[in-house]
Amino acid sequence: MKKTTIKTSVVLAALAGSALFFAAKPAPPKNAKSVKAADESGLKLPSGFSALIVADNLGQARHIAVTSSGDIYVKINRARNGKGILMLHDKNGDGKADDITGFGTYGGTGMAIKNGYLYASSDENVYRYKLDNQQHVIDGTKPEEIVHGLLSRHEHESKSITLDNAGNIYVNVGAYSNSCQKEDRQKGSMGRNPCPILDSAGGIWQFKADKLNQTYGDGTHYAMGLRNVVGLDWNQQDNQLFVMQHGRDQLHDIFPDMYTVQQSAILPAECMYAIKKGDDAGWPYLYYDQIQKKKILAPEYGGDGKKEGSAKAISPVIAFPGHLAPNGLLFYTGNQFPARYKNGAFIAFHGSWNRAPEPQAGYFVVFVPFENGRPNTEGKWEVFADNFAGSPDKVKSGRADHRPCGLAQGPDGSLYVSDDSKGTIYKISYNNK
Amino acid sequence: MKKLIIVLLLSPFCFLLMAQTKQKPKAKAASTKAKPVPSAAAKASAANGLKVFTQTCISCHQADGGGVPRMNPPLIKTPWVLGDQARLIKIVLNGFKEDVEINGDYYSNVMPSFAYLKDQDIADVLTYVRSNFGNKASAITVKQVTVARTANGK
Numbered sequence: 001m002k003k004t005t006i007k008t009s010v011v012l013a014a015l016a017g018s019a020l021f022f023a024a025k026p027a028p029p030k031n032a033k034s035v036k037a038a039d040e041s042g043l044k045l046p047s048g049f050s051a052l053i054v055a056d057n058l059g060q061a062r063h064i065a066v067t068s069s070g071d072i073y074v075k076i077n078r079a080r081n082g083k084g085i086l087m088l089h090d091k092n093g094d095g096k097a098d099d100i101t102g103f104g105t106y107g108g109t110g111m112a113i114k115n116g117y118l119y120a121s122s123d124e125n126v127y128r129y130k131l132d133n134q135q136h137v138i139d140g141t142k143p144e145e146i147v148h149g150l151l152s153r154h155e156h157e158s159k160s161i162t163l164d165n166a167g168n169i170y171v172n173v174g175a176y177s178n179s180c181q182k183e184d185r186q187k188g189s190m191g192r193n194p195c196p197i198l199d200s201a202g203g204i205w206q207f208k209a210d211k212l213n214q215t216y217g218d219g220t221h222y223a224m225g226l227r228n229v230v231g232l233d234w235n236q237q238d239n240q241l242f243v244m245q246h247g248r249d250q251l252h253d254i255f256p257d258m259y260t261v262q263q264s265a266i267l268p269a270e271c272m273y274a275i276k277k278g279d280d281a282g283w284p285y286l287y288y289d290q291i292q293k294k295k296i297l298a299p300e301y302g303g304d305g306k307k308e309g310s311a312k313a314i315s316p317v318i319a320f321p322g323h324l325a326p327n328g329l330l331f332y333t334g335n336q337f338p339a340r341y342k343n344g345a346f347i348a349f350h351g352s353w354n355r356a357p358e359p360q361a362g363y364f365v366v367f368v369p370f371e372n373g374r375p376n377t378e379g380k381w382e383v384f385a386d387n388f389a390g391s392p393d394k395v396k397s398g399r400a401d402h403r404p405c406g407l408a409q410g411p412d413g414s415l416y417v418s419d420d421s422k423g424t425i426y427k428i429s430y431n432n433k
Numbered sequence: 434m435k436k437l438i439i440v441l442l443l444s445p446f447c448f449l450l451m452a453q454t455k456q457k458p459k460a461k462a463a464s465t466k467a468k469p470v471p472s473a474a475a476k477a478s479a480a481n482g483l484k485v486f487t488q489t490c491i492s493c494h495q496a497d498g499g500g501v502p503r504m505n506p507p508l509i510k511t512p513w514v515l516g517d518q519a520r521l522i523k524i525v526l527n528g529f530k531e532d533v534e535i536n537g538d539y540y541s542n543v544m545p546s547f548a549y550l551k552d553q554d555i556a557d558v559l560t561y562v563r564s565n566f567g568n569k570a571s572a573i574t575v576k577q578v579t580v581a582r583t584a585n586g587k
Contacts, residue, residue, distance in 0.1 A: 060503070078539070154532070154542075155542060155543055178543075183546065185543055186545035186546060250492060353495070354493075356491045356495050357492075357496060397495075397497070398501070399497075403502070420503075
């Protein structure tokens with residue numbers, strides 16, 4: 001006990017020392033309060049940024065939405081005590097939620113605010129709640145059901161949502177399969193051709209944001225050939241939908257003669273697609289190889305790791321290493337962060353599991369600078385917020401303390417990040433103006 | 434006189450020898466009661482179990498058997514790992530995709546069938562699982578796997 005106190009005090013002294021060192025170098029931060037809080041968050045951020053823990057232990061906090069007054073709605077994956085949506089309010093203005101209320105009995109992932117409504121999804125349905133002029137839900141017990149009956153078959157069950165400016169809502173229906181094999185994930189099992197999953201899953205559906213009781217037949221099959229999308233956002237500059245696809249797993253497990261364990265750990269790419277109505281991203285027939293920079297025919301459909309797939313499929317606008325699991329996408333439109341962040345993309349990478357026995361990776365928030373509504377041409381990206389895992393060893397083993405999932409922008413331009421492992425909500429701000 | 438000296442000189446050795454031969458069975462008897470010294474067969478099974486685990490289970494259940502939150506369940510002291518042995522063997526033969534709560538949580542990934550594994554490999558990998566990750570359960574024998582496979586029809 002004594003030993004640990006000595007140790008912690010040494011660490012604290014060292015931390016204090018380095019804080020002084022950093023504080024001395026650039027212009028002194030204006031808001032000393034949140035700099036102190038950044039230490040508590042444990043996150044590693046670019047200089048001038050700091051993070052605050054708004055709330056903790058909320059359960060599996062998936063996607064989030066922030067109101068115009070800074071209250072935070074959090075969608076919980078598995079309802080706790082009959083509450084699947086939490087509202088976090090900060091009464092005393094210290095940045096920490098001190099008033100947490102809940103409603104919505106169902107679990108799920110999707111959470112968005114648009115035109116006076118809060119939108120939320122379970123794994124089958126999409127609901128909305130009318131907001132008052134403070135953007136507070138008027139009656140949490142009476143949601144309107146916008147969409148029902150979406151397929152949820154065990155795998156890739158979450159239904160993420162985003163809205164455009166023309167009254168439409170976009171819903172991901174993930175494929176209930178890894179690569180549409182005859183026997184899912186079984187070694188050597190070949191692909192079903194044509195893949196029967198694609199008519200009702202493995203794509204994005206567009207529905208009317210204000211029409212009740214819609215299901216597949218009422219919506220538009222907006223994009224197909226997307227295995228599973230969790231992070232998606234409407235790009236205001238392009239007026240276009242962007243999505244992050246979770247690439248397929250287990251190339252080595254299923255085709256050990258074609259792929260080494262090491263190749264399987266980094267392939268295929270996790271892809272960002274700019275979507276137009278009618279686009280097909282090619283799942284399950286092909287995958288994107290970020291090293292060869294090609295769309296490669298899937299081994300389940302006769303591929304050998306080199307043969308290219310159909311040219312009809314769209315290409316990603318930027319590709320990331322395999323299995324990092326992009327669960328949140330947000331285009332930054334605020335004015336608080338330095339100018340280079342404006343209109344760029346933040347991506348929350350939940351972190352890998354499918355790399356074992358190779359070391360795991362991810363558990364960070366990435367930034368991609370955009371120029372004229374597209375990622376920079378070199379495909380450059382940078383880690384923006386790191387150390388959600390707690391240590392480099394916890395990254396490697398996959399035993400991460402926190403896993404970033406949802407992203408939202410506050411009215412003051414701060415960036416909010418949710419963690420669905422411990423249920424922590426972070427607020428990242430730029431103070432070094 | 435000479436003889437006596439030799440005997441006297443040798444006697445400590447005899448004593449040592451006797452002590453050794455006496456100690457051996459004693460150690461053996463103790464070993465079966467407390468910490469078992471693994472037999473050559475058990476060692477081979479453990480090595481093969483680790484090999485099969487690394488080749489076929491690790492990508493989902495992870496090296497420490499702890500699984501992946503919301504995706505793949507842990508293999509640590511679950512009712513399936515520690516419970517009915519024929520049921521455990523059948524999970525490997527048929528795969529597993531059931532909306533069941535496992536140690537307080539639900540898991541959304543799909544486990545495929547591993548019926549292509551040899552009976553020996555299934556016995557070894559399950560013995561490995563049942564004696565690692567904090568589990569302390571008995572071995573699964575090849576015979577149990579053969580019987581379960583016949584009953585299962587695959």
